[in-house]
Amino acid sequence: MSNEVGSRKNSQNGGAAPAESGEITLKAKMSLLNGVTVIVGSIIGSGIFVSPTGVLMHTGSVNLSLIVWVVSGLFSMVGAYCYAELGTMITKSGADYAYIMETFGPFMAFVRLWIECMIVRPCSQAIVALTFSVYVLKPFFPSCTPPEEATTMLAICCILVLTFVNCWDVKWATKVQDIFTFAKLLALFVIIATGGYQLFLGKTEHFNFEGSNTQVTSIALSFYSGLFAYNGWNYLNFIIEELKDPVKNLPRAIAISCTLVTVVYVLTNVAFYTTLSPNEVLGSEAVAVTYAERLFGMFAWTIPVFVALSTFGAVNGILLTSSRLFYAGAMEGQMPEILTMIQIQRLTPTPAVLIMALLSLFYLFSSDIFALINYVGFATWLSIGVAVLCLPWLRWAQPNLPRPIRVPMVFPIVYLIATLFVTLVPMYASPVETGYGILMILSSVPVYLVFILWKNKPKFFQRFMDGFTSTLQKMMMVVRPKTSSKVFIFYF
Template structure:
């Protein structure tokens, strides 16, 4: 077992009693690595479980609102799946040539250096990932509170929703800290539950098609009155891509994936097309029951669909939405903790986040940190607008990662590439990401976009003193020492797939 030694090291006999610490240069013997507990099924569950959250049950309204026709909304849903597939293929190659957890952070750092990587960690670890987790658990809490509400005519009090959301996050923190395997098992179970709900909706839609209910999806009306506003489709893509978000999540946990050179691309090739087909068929099923006007009038399309078609069994859909959002929140926290751990291990976050519990082999400090920030974001009355104005940065960093893919192909042609994707694939993603960054701003220019940009660039004010110049605050040494002993954690280290195979062979 690795020795539990404080990162801070104070010599009590030193006359100056000055505290110095540097977790990133600790002895390798005192470091622990994450265990490879994720097999192919678990990898698929992470991707599918993160992608299928609340979006497909709610987002059809937002897509239809922007496209103004059923046909174009189906096109947008399909193209969103194609975009996710192209991005995931590029990330699959990146994940096999840079087999560390951390996703975009690792790829941007390797391709363009630490400054841009820090901007990503600054925005993603502290805001995007935590606010997304808070949003997902809030939706879970709303559905759960309404399920047990005594009155069907009014929504449950907001404080009840917040209490449920906070407790859900706390439960997920405990589960993810206790065991990676249990977290993956939960992810698989929740994925099965959400797929059941969508298959049920698709089955009902298929029966309706056989019965001849095609008035809303007939070729003569499919593309009628489609929007001609080019940049409005950018907002439509955001609505659809919110439902597809999560296609890159397995890249955050590559260090825990068994045989990543084979299982990462396999998981991607299986999961993304499956979700795309399910999403398109689900949207078709909605329109076999609901008219475009009814979809636009509904805040939760799946619930309206269930109330119309399932009668006394309509409760199955909100129950499955609860399972879906809870599983998505679990996957989000699982990968967020790994991202924070890798960013810290590279010196881009506070040192304690890079530690791993010596018994559980989980990044306990990072999980608690990310979950704690999400709990704080649940408390305010309205944080959705904050999420919306920073969501465009996700595709900015996706584009940067795919651009790094292109750069690394030329700067390091000698690197081992278990899979080799044609460069046209990341190039398409780069162009698409530029469109997604610009379209919402052009379509709806407003001051909050400027605020988002200023917040991102403000990361440079922290990068140069604390990362580049390695400035350290003395009191953090005492805090790190205390937390490291409290959490029984030691610094983490990266173990390559080859080293892991050799270790397994030797044992």
């Protein structure tokens, strides 16, 4: 994730190279190792520290929960390989947004953009900020749940502080990202190492299928928590134009990183269950804290500190990467022009950062982390499923398109079947959360009809929106970066 940010920063501050035509283009500087670190850094965040409780809650047994973790990793790898073919076939920026635009047209692409900008990214940021709050406060409330008001207020402070950092200086933001990435890796290494020692001592009494809940609805909901932890496997596609020899390095990066993350996640869960019983995991809002209290004695404070640092960095990463998606949407005329602009003195994407922060604060009205995960899960896998559907559709509709990478057709078929399972079944099992998710997705329809499809808007409306955009520009002192490509104005 930090590599992606660094690339965006370079493009804003002279890191781009002029092409022969005079167009500003990005150089392909990223190696295979860089690609692996982007995917690993994007995936490993707060999910591994909050999802074990959610997975176990719906599976009922340790062994079944571990199976869900493994299958979630394989599911993500299959999806990533499908994206590899799409990314080398459709080379426009914007990843799955561009794939849907090319295959199904502007309306479906806008729905995908709306889901990502209005639900997935801000909701994920709210989840990570709440996880940060829980891990910071848990040592002060060792025998009870931290107060909801305190958790929410600390999450708000986290988002506001990082909003200021990202608006003030990109260098500060990237330094925060690099430092806190090491924190999460160190925390996981310590947990896995101590878990390995516990296994060596024969602590295996909790590894069984007792209490397994094999209802289809429960299994589907368990995948929401498991897949949330793997979210981010498609981030390399957003910067595929900066990857050296993508035909060779993209599938390699996917195989290495997804395998590595799956192994790390499974070993981390194994470590938890060498020491904690299923009831202890279910009763804990901060599993890593409870684990540390049982094993580390006077040094138990180190794990919640590292986890808090990790989640703090993850919030920062979402803010850092959001501007790329807004810009891709504006290039197609589907996002307000103001969101593509940068602050003239600080050279930061201030409007995009501020809108992400405001939307995230809205989601904090619900402090139920697992309800928020259900919102994100339903919206994410529905929209990614549509992106994967592009692959067989284009094989049929445009068979002559160049396909440097060609995956077996069984990959998208398996992924689409699994996507239907994890989106349709929870509509019955968790109707409230999925109902809200559907309403938020459907809200994209009137927005598209009024602001994009309706071309001949009254002049007074256009003047008003021009004036509103101009006022925002003056307030934030932002301008659109120079580019040879035309940016269409979306009068939002």
